[in-house]
Amino acid sequence: MENCTLYTHEVEMEKVLTRMRAHFGEQAVKVTGPEHQWEQLTISSGKKLLRKGNTLTITYRQRAIPGYQLVRNDDPVTANLLGMYGFVQQLPADNPDLKELLLAKVATLNTEIAFLATPSFNGDLRAAVMELAHELDGIFFCENNFIFKTDVQGFWDKTGALLLDVNGHSTATNLTVNINTRYFDSQEAPSDTATARKERNRQLLEEMKVKTTPNLPVIADESQVVLRSVEEVAQRAAVLAAVNTVAFGYLESPAVISYLQQHQLWDKTTPAEKAFLEDPQDEAKTRETWKCEDIWVLLWALNKVPSLGEMDALCNLDMVPEEAFPFRGPASDPAVFLAGATSLRNASEILDANDLYYRANWACVDARLRSEKEPVHPGIVYERHYALNWLINYRDQTWDEVTCDT
Template identity: 65%
Template sequence: MENCTLYTHETNMQQVLTHLQTHFGEKGVKITGPAHQWEQLMVTTGKTLFRKGNSLTFTYRQRAIPGYQLVHNDDPVITNLRGMYGFIQGLPADNPKLKELLLAKVATLNTEIGIVANPAFTEENKALILELAQKLDGIFFSGDTTIFKTEVQGFWDKTGALLLDVNGHSSATTLAVNIDAKYFDGEHTTSEQALARRERNIAQLNAMNVPTIAWLPAIEDESTVQLRSTREVATRAAVLAAINTVAFGYIEAPEIISYLQRYHLWEHTTAGEKAFLADPREELRKRETWKCEDIWVLLWALKKIPALGEMDALCDLNMVPQDVFPFRGTDVDPSAFLDAATELRSATEILDANDLYYRADWACVNARVKKEPSPLPPGVIYERHYALNWLITYRNQAWDDVSCDT
C-alpha cells in the first residue's frame, strides 16, 4: 500500500469527483456520502476473477474558513499546515528561492486530499493524479512511493517535479503561488451592512440551536454584488422545472428534450443536464430530484412565492400556483412565464438569504466532518445555498460549476 497527499488552495471538491468520473465513468467511482459533499471516493482497475486489481481511495479535509494565512487557532488543517511550514523551514535547500516560494504556497493551502493506492501506484493512475493536480494547482507531499520514484520524503509540484526533499534537493526551478482575490480583497472592505447581516443571521441560527462560528467571513454586500438578470433567472427556472419532471419519472426524457428544443430552451440547458437527459439512470434521477429546492429558490427570487419557508423542511412545489409555475406541460409554451417574470427581489433580500444558508451549510458540513447528527437537512441547505450562490454570480461560475464553499 502506498499513499501521498495532494494539497490545494481550491475548496470545490466536486472537481475531484468529476475528474474521476470522466476517466472511469459514473459507475466506476464508488462514492461514500452524498455526491455533492462526498466523504470518500474509490476506483478499482484491473480487477478480474482471479485478481483483486488496483484501487485508489480519495479522502479530504479542509480549513473551517478558507484563506491564505496560517493564523493560529485550533483548526486541525491549519495546525497541520503550520507543522508543515516549520518542517520546511528546517530543511536544507540547494535552491533557497524555491524553498521560500514553497513556504509561501503552504500558507495559501485550504484542502488536503489523501490518496491511497493498493497495492501501489501505477503509471496509469500517476497520470490521472497529476492531471488532477493540474486542475487544482496543487502540490504533493509524499514519502517512499513509486509515483515519484523516491525513497525519501519531499514535496513535488503539479507536474511531478521535485520542489524540495529532506536532503535539500530540487529539480523544479520555480513555483506559482496563486491566491483567490476574495480572501484578501474583503479583509479591508467588509461593510457595516455586511457585518450587520452576519450578526443577524448568527443570532437567528443560534436561536434554532444551529452551531455557528463567529469568524466565518461576511459575504459581499450590495455595493459589489452582481445579481443574475431577471430573464436569466426565469430561463434557468424554466429549464430546471422541465428536467425535474424526468427526475421524478413524470415524463420521459425524449419528450422533455423535444420540449426544450421546440421552445428554444435547449441552448440554455447545461452540458450536465443534457448528459442526464441522454441517460437518466436511477442514481442520477435521485440526485436530480433535489433540484426542486433550486427551483423553489429561483421562484422566490422572482417573487412567485412569498418566502423560502422553514430551513428544516423540504419545499413543496405543489404549493406554487399553477399559473405562475414555469412548466405546465410539454404542449404549453413557457414564454408566458418568461414574459411575466419582470422583477427580481432586491439585492438585500437575496444577500440576506445567501449569508444565512452559507452559515447553515457550514453547520451541516461541520457535523458531517465530526460524524455528528446534522442540525438541518444537509440536502435542502446545500441546494438552496447552491442556487443562491448562482444568483449572486459567486466566483462568476456557470450553473454546472457552482461551488458552495464553507
C-alpha cells in the first residue's frame, strides 16, 4: 500500500467526488455516506479500468471552523496544521521567500485529504490525484512521497514541484496563496481605536522611509485583547535569559538545565527549548542568539527597560540593571527578579508596538519578495514582532508556535 495527503483551502468536498467520477466513471466510485457529505470514496473500476486488485481509497477531515488563519483550539486538524506551521518555521531554506509563502499557505489550509493506493499509485491513480490537486489548489505533505517517488520528507505543490524539504531544498520558484472572500465578508468593521493606531503607525513608518500598504488589516484593540499575565511574562523572560547563555556559549547546557530544574522553571521551558538544551548544535545556537531581542521586548513590557529602541539597532542586554535582569548565573536565584516583576505596560502601549512591528515586518517580507533591500533590520523586526504577538495572545499560540503573519 502507498499513501499521500493533499491539503487545501477548499471545504466543498463534493468536488472530489465529481472529479473522481469524471476520471474513472460513475460506476467505479463507491460512496460511503451521503454524496453531499461523503465519508469515504473507494475506486476500483470503471470507464478507465484499473488493474485487477488496484484500488484507491479517499478520506478527509476538516477544521471545525474553516478560515484563513490558525487559531489554537481543540480541533485536531487545526492542531495538526499548527504543528505543521511550527515544523516549517524550523526548516532551513535555500529560498527563504518561498518558505514565507509556504507558511502563509499552511495558515489558510482547511481540509486534509488522505489517499491510500493498493498496491501502489500506478500512472492512472497518480494522474487522478494530480488533477484533483490542480482543481483544489492544494499542496502535498509526505514523509515518503509515493506520488513523486521520493523518500525525502517535504512539501510539493499541485504541479509536483518541490516547495521545501527537510534539507531546505526547493525546485518550485513561487506559490500562490488564495483565500475565499467569504471569510472576509463576515468580518466586523474595525474599531475607531484600531483604525487610528494603524494610521499613526503607517505615518510613522513612512517618515522612517519604510514602505507600508493600506491593505494590511488592523490588529485587535483594547476591548478584544487579553495580555499575558505578569507572572507568565516574567517566567518566560527568566527561561529565555538562561537558555540564551548557552546560545552565546557563555554556559554549557547541563548547568542551565540544572538551574531551570532547581528553580521550578523547567516546566516553563518549551519543548523546542528543551530539545535545544539537550543538543545545542551550532546552527541552532545561531538561531537561538536572536532571542535576545525577545528578552528585550519582555523586559520592556515588564517596565525594566524604558523603550524598545530603533528597529535597526540590536538590543544591548548589558544595559539592563543587574537587579532587573532575569538571569545572573547558575548560582543566582530567579526569585528576586520574579518577585520584582509586578506590572506590565498597559494594553494600549503594547498594542501600539505590536501594530508597528507587524507593519514593519510586512515591509521586510515585501522587500525580500521584490528582491530589494529590507528597509529596517529584518531579524530584529521579526523577533520583536514574535515576542509582541505572544504578549497579546495572538491566536492563543504557545511560545514555540507563535506566527508572525504579514
